[in-house]
Amino acid sequence: MTTNADRKRPGRPPGTSDTRDRILECARELFARNGITNTSIRSIAAGAGVDPALVHHYFGTKTQLFAAAIExxxxxxxxxxxxxxxxxxxxxxxxxxxxxxxxxxxLGKGFIATLRSILAGSDVSMVRSFLQDLIATEVGGRVDDPPGSGRVRVQFVASQLVGIVMARYILELEPFKSLPVEQIVDTVAPNLQRYLTGELPQFSGD
Amino acid sequence: MTTNADRKRPGRPPGTSDTRDRILECARELFARNGITNTSIRSIAAGAGVDPALVHHYFGTKTQLFAAAIExxxxxxxxxxxxxxxxxxxxxxxxxxxxxxxxxxxLGKGFIATLRSILAGSDVSMVRSFLQDLIATEVGGRVDDPPGSGRVRVQFVASQLVGIVMARYILELEPFKSLPVEQIVDTVAPNLQRYLTGELPQFSGD
Known part of the structure; x- marks a missing residue:
């Protein structure tokens, strides 16, 4: 579909930054539209007009490519x-x-800056996909007791963790911003654990 | 300092939208710089070059003026x-x-839109002031047991509530976005209550 026009430009080494950029652009588009789970390296490679092996060569696994795509x-x-x-x-x-x-x-400073610019933009679908697809699959499946509760459990956990990011790094509430890590861990751990494995009202009797 | 130039313009009723705008602008500046508690109606009136009574007349109380300032x-x-x-x-x-x-x-849609545009901008000091000053004073004083814990308790509560706003209205995670209000209330209430009145690790033994 897309031609490898950049490879033919004079004076450029073959298949370098332009190709990488085109793969990243295509990855962003597909991850945003279809989520992480429903996007394959193969489809990204096809969109960028390159061989899947080249995508793996440049970026490694799909989650590594995702990380590169959202910087x-x-x-x-x-x-x-x-x-x-x-x-x-x-x-x-x-x-x-x-x-x-x-x-x-x-490293986290870069992550917070990225999160902030994503929130500022109109398209939060990459963050949504990360939380809905990847975390829900990897963690949600382990806390799906009773069956059907896992996804919701993980999203309550996500709400608390996202709120900590907001309070500590974006709103910079004091003293929250300056609390020692251990104090935040000690304080939130029982609440997160309750979301993960506690009896949740809507899942206890039904 | 500022003259009431707008009052002298022909064809405008005296002291209307320009004066209001000037008061709002001044309020935003002072609330952002000094917080809600340390900003008086008097200082806003002085900055805008109007009588404090006029500020009250247009906007009511200080918190009503704050609400108008952050729209x-x-x-x-x-x-x-x-x-x-x-x-x-x-x-x-x-x-x-x-x-x-x-x-x-x-009504909430407007609030979410405002919050989002504040997060997109570089200046979150109004939201910070709201959570640090107003909520910490009004609610924090009631849960300050043991003494000194109130502010931190309230900020953990704020982190969970802000996280719910993020998950439900901004990231729009599914199914979180579509959960009935009662399910979210039932699920988070015990966790919020623990932050407010439970034994928190760092405040139990010291």
Whole structure:
């Protein structure tokens, strides 16, 4: 569909930044439109007019490509991966223990800046897809007790974690902004755990 | 300082929209710089070069002027006021019960749009002031047990409530966006109540 016009331009090394940019552009478009789950490396490669192997060569896995597309400096799976080893009844503490030091770090500054510019724009579908697709699948499946509750459980957790990002890094409420990581972890962990494995009203009797 | 130049323009009724605009502009500047608590109607009137009585006449109370300044269609005290009658041990349920129907309503659409444009801009100090000054004073003083914990308790509550706004109205996560109000209230109420009156780790032993 798209031709590799950039490869023919004189004076440019073949298939470098233009190709990368075209892959990223195509990835953004498809991730935003169809979500992470329903977008394949193959479809992104087709849209960009390149071989899927080239996409893998440049960007690695699909989640690494997603991270590159929304300009966050880490692969989401480097967070989600380790969580798979954590017993479900400890996830409420593990989540903020992993995320807060990351957000507080230099890497985190880029993440917060990206989040902010996404919120400022009109298109939040990439963040939505990340939370709805990736987190719901990776974590939601483990807390789906009773069946059907997992997705909702994870979204309540997401609401609390997104709220912490807002309060600490974007609204910069004091003293919240300056609280030690351990104090926030200790305070929110039982609440997150309740969302994950506690009895939730609408799922207890029905 | 500022002269009432607009009053002298021919064909305009005296002291109308220009004066109002000047008061609002001055209010925004002072609220953003000094917060709600440290800004007086008198100082806003002085900045706008009008009599404080005129500010009251146009805008009513200070919180009503604040609401007009950030373009939300209701006086924050119409929410905060009724909460004063609610026993502290029921606030965790009362807060989302009051706020969610408001946010879901037509009025709420304006509020969400305002919040979104504030987040998009670089200056979130008005929202910060609202949460830090007004809510911390009005609600925080009632849950300051042990002494010194009230402000932090309220900011954890704020983080959860802001996160609900993000998940439901801005990120529009499904199914979160479509959950009945009662389900969200029932699910978050115990967590909010714990933040307000539960034993928080850092305030239990010290």
């Amino acid at each position: 966050i400096p880490i692969d989401p799976m480097s967070i989600i991966g380790p969580l798979k080893e954590v017993p479900v009844d400890q996830l409420g503490r593990a989540l903020p223990s992993l995320l807060l030091p990351l957000w507080d770090s230099e | 939300i269609p209701i006086d924050p005290m119409s929410i905060i006021g009724p909460l004063k009658e609610v026993p502290v041990d029921q606030l965790g349920r009362a807060l989302p019960s009051l706020l969610l129907p408001l946010w879901d309503s037509e």
